[in-house]
Amino acid sequence: MRKKIIIISVFLLILLFKPINTYAETKNPIHLSQGIYTIKDIGLMTNVNYKINNISEGKSVIMIIDSEQKIQELLRLDPNSPKYILKPLNFTDLIVIIGSATLELSYTT
DSSP, rough: OHHHHHHHHHHHHHHHHHHOOOOOOSSSSEEESSSEEHHHHTOOOOOOEEEEESSSSSSSSEEETTSSSOOEEEEEEEETTTOEOOOOOOOOOOEEEESSSOOOEEEEE
């Protein structure tokens, strides 16, 4: 009986001290097309730098708009563009993508 109590206690302690992430770290790239996205929609974290590039043959424009409706960042991405580092994002930011391209958003280390 004592062994069972000790084993259950150890498992409960492990579960209590295990960190829980509310938003996934995007180690794998995310592919985005034309649309309006929020940080929660895509599963991004705040105050983290991300890289973005165009991986398709189409052209695209990406805008990052803050809660005061000010454009924080505006990029025109040509076909097969190099990777650009975005400013850290906030929960209230909107990501607007215009164009027929597929954009790849990846986590910077």
